[in-house]
Amino acid sequence: MGEPRTDQQTQELRELSTQLARLVIDRAAPDELLTFDEVAEEYYEDPQTTLMLNKKDEAVGFGLELALLTPFALAMAEFVVDLIGDLLRDVAKDVASPAISGALKRMLRVGTDQASPPDGVELTKEQRAQIFAAAREQATRLGLDEDKAVLLGSAIIGVLGK
Numbered sequence: 001m002g003e004p005r006t007d008q009q010t011q012e013l014r015e016l017s018t019q020l021a022r023l024v025i026d027r028a029a030p031d032e033l034l035t036f037d038e039v040a041e042e043y044y045e046d047p048q049t050t051l052m053l054n055k056k057d058e059a060v061g062f063g064l065e066l067a068l069l070t071p072f073a074l075a076m077a078e079f080v081v082d083l084i085g086d087l088l089r090d091v092a093k094d095v096a097s098p099a100i101s102g103a104l105k106r107m108l109r110v111g112t113d114q115a116s117p118p119d120g121v122e123l124t125k126e127q128r129a130q131i132f133a134a135a136r137e138q139a140t141r142l143g144l145d146e147d148k149a150v151l152l153g154s155a156i157i158g159v160l161g162k
């Protein structure tokens with residue numbers, strides 16, 4: 001999470017985050033899907049300002065109050081995509097370790113009994129709990145109240161599936 005990103009990595013993060021945020025908003029605040037793309041563009045142009053404008057309910061004509069969750073969903077999605085990336089890198093290291101050892105043994109002509117790597121990687125219950133807690137904490141740091149933080153954290157976990 002702390003290493004500098006290439007332009008391609010930044011673009012991939014943005015695309016994945018946007019897709020995750022759209023799914024989260026579809027679950028948590030589906031009425032915001034109508035303005036999702038516009039708000040996402042504003043968010044990516046100036047994340048801090050977009051988040052600050054949405055931290056409090058803003059009066060928008062005729063006394064209608066508008067507090068969009070979309071910018072927070074985008075910020076949380078970026079955070080969660082990074083977190084899941086880190087978790088998957090750790091899993092990949094664990095999965096790759098036997099393969100690397102096997103390749104080294106073959107190079108050194110030592111017998112191997114390596115199992116094939118698993119077809120798919122699923123998050124464990126503990127990893128899902130870690131992601132939820134981190135997402136909720138990130139939402140709180142972004143200025144959302146506890147109810148909205150839990151709502152978005154739960155929506156993220158819901159999107160990630162079992």
